Amino acid sequence: MPVNTMEISARNVFTGTVISIQYGQILAELVIELPGGLEITSLITKKSAERMHLAEGRKVSTIIKASNVMVALD
Amino acid sequence: MPVNTMEISARNVFTGTVISIQYGQILAELVIELPGGLEITSLITKKSAERMHLAEGRKVSTIIKASNVMVALD
Amino acid sequence: MPVNTMEISARNVFTGTVISIQYGQILAELVIELPGGLEITSLITKKSAERMHLAEGRKVSTIIKASNVMVALD
Amino acid sequence: MPVNTMEISARNVFTGTVISIQYGQILAELVIELPGGLEITSLITKKSAERMHLAEGRKVSTIIKASNVMVALD
Amino acid sequence: MPVNTMEISARNVFTGTVISIQYGQILAELVIELPGGLEITSLITKKSAERMHLAEGRKVSTIIKASNVMVALD
Amino acid sequence: MPVNTMEISARNVFTGTVISIQYGQILAELVIELPGGLEITSLITKKSAERMHLAEGRKVSTIIKASNVMVALD
Structure with missing residues (x-):
């Protein structure tokens, strides 16, 4: 069952x-x-990216x- | 100029x-x-929602x- | 499969x-x-607590x- | 119009x-x-610092x- | 010794x-x-505000x- | 007096x-x-880790x- x-x-x-x-040495930056x-x-730790075997083309959930979403007026 | x-x-x-x-009394929850x-x-303060005159139908940026975006495997 | x-x-x-x-009206505070x-x-939205049918005695993962963990010297 | x-x-x-x-390789630390x-x-991504052409002497808003501000007793 | x-x-x-x-019922909003x-x-829990006996005039540290500080161009 | x-x-x-x-160049990752x-x-800045003289075996508070604690169902 997925997250x-x-x-x-x-x-x-x-x-x-x-x-x-x-x-980087500690972080991984994913688009x-x-x-x-x-x-x-997304910024996650390099260790998490490696543990999850993340790679281009991999289907993931963000x-x-x-409480971390702000709003601004256009 | 927009944000x-x-x-x-x-x-x-x-x-x-x-x-x-x-x-709520302190927060506003927006979809x-x-x-x-x-x-x-998004969760913002009620005071911000009122200051920005947010309402249904209003165009905004999220x-x-x-660093607040996590990733999970499906 | 669990998270x-x-x-x-x-x-x-x-x-x-x-x-x-x-x-509260928007939030739920869980211990x-x-x-x-x-x-x-933990502070989550009331809607999430209701959707997940959280209740005392329920086994959960936190x-x-x-990047949200700070350190202080004793 | 400013932010x-x-x-x-x-x-x-x-x-x-x-x-x-x-x-760093992924982050920029600004004072x-x-x-x-x-x-x-402030910690932001290196890409954002470059995109915004941030440099010493530049006027910015923090x-x-x-919800990210804690309080402690002195 | 202070924080x-x-x-x-x-x-x-x-x-x-x-x-x-x-x-509010769960939160306290302090200026x-x-x-x-x-x-x-600052948004903290009501329970923390009560535990710390916070009140107007109280000297505190924020x-x-x-990683929670963003930057914008004016 | 401790934190x-x-x-x-x-x-x-x-x-x-x-x-x-x-x-890393900017961050330190502590377990x-x-x-x-x-x-x-925990991810903190390298400068903080150095300022606090953090090292293996050091007793600390996390x-x-x-508001940064999420909950998931097992």
């Missing part, structure tokens, strides 16, 4: 595809393409807690 | 439309519809710092 | 038992007892991104 | 001047001097969501 | 005075005045992790 | 022992062992704001 909105308290779970990974063409950038 | 990716360090700025607002039909939930 | 450290990028996933839930007797407090 | 408290939900927007930037002499440290 | 920058990993520790507190007249807003 | 739950608004303060430190054998990973 989805039935299982985790975070309100924002979006499925997408990893389109780039860049590694994930969501449906509709939106691209979302998870964002609602 | 966009040229102006703020946050990597994730997505334009959408407020489709619901619910108020914003993004292009492609994704719905993103802003998320990359 | 565990093989599936999510967050480095800190601890299994425990919900020992109290208190509701979860971890093995060894540690108690951890998830914390490493 | 200010009329435009973004974040409650804490302080104008200051960049006094140092240090780069910004606020009026009154307070110095605030933005902090209220 | 200060010698003791906690958070890079931003600013001393100020509580100038307002507003309570703290910093030297130089800056006002910073604590902000560097 | 404890009497002094800081963060609800989650756990005492443990540093069991590993890895350095801290808590009572009961739980291991918690501090986590309740």
Whole structure:
């Protein structure tokens, strides 16, 4: 069973595809393409990226807690 | 000039439309519809929601710092 | 399959038992007892607590991104 | 029009001047001097620092969501 | 011994005075005045505000992790 | 007097022992062992780790704001 909105308290779970990974010594920066063409950038530890065998083309979910989403006026 | 990716360090700025607002005593919970039909939930203070005159139908940007985006395997 | 450290990028996933839930209008405050007797407090949305049917005695995992953990000297 | 408290939900927007930037492979660490002499440290991605052409002496706003501000007793 | 920058990993520790507190059912919203007249807003749990006996006029430190500070161009 | 739950608004303060430190250019990744054998990973700045003279075997407190704790169903 996947990690989805039935299982985790975070309100924002979006499925997408990893389109780039860049590694530092501690962090990995991922860009994930969501449906509709939106691209979302994520910073996770390099160890997590390696443990999860993340790579370009891998289908993943992005998870964002609602308290971390700000709003601005256009 | 709008808040966009040229102006703020946050990597994730997505334009959408407020489709619901619910108020508590301190917080406001907003649901914003993004292009492609994704719905993103945001918690901000009630005072900010009032100061910005947020309401259903209002076009806004959602802003998320990359360090607050997690990844999970489907 | 559970949400565990093989599936999510967050480095800190601890299994425990919900020992109290208190509701506001927007938020729910949960206290979860971890093995060894540690108690951890979590704020999630009331809607998530209801969707997940959280209640005292429910076994859950707590998830914390490493970038949200500070350190202090005793 | 600048990013200010009329435009973004974040409650804490302080104008200051960049006094140092240090780069890693993924991150940039900035120190910004606020009026009154307070110095605030920010971690953003290196890509954002480059995109925004941040440099010592540049006037910027620091933005902090209220839910990320803790309080301690002196 | 106070919580200060010698003791906690958070890079931003600013001393100020509580100038307002507003309570919800779960949260408390504090406004703290910093030297130089800056006002910073903090959201903490009501239980923490009560445990710490926070009140208007109380001298406190505000604590902000560097990874939670964004930057915008004016 | 230590940083404890009497002094800081963060609800989650756990005492443990540093069991590993890895350095990048900007960040340090620490693993801290808590009572009961739980291991918690923290990302702080390299400058903070150096300022605090953190090293393996050092007793520290980990501090986590309740709003940064998510919950998932097992």
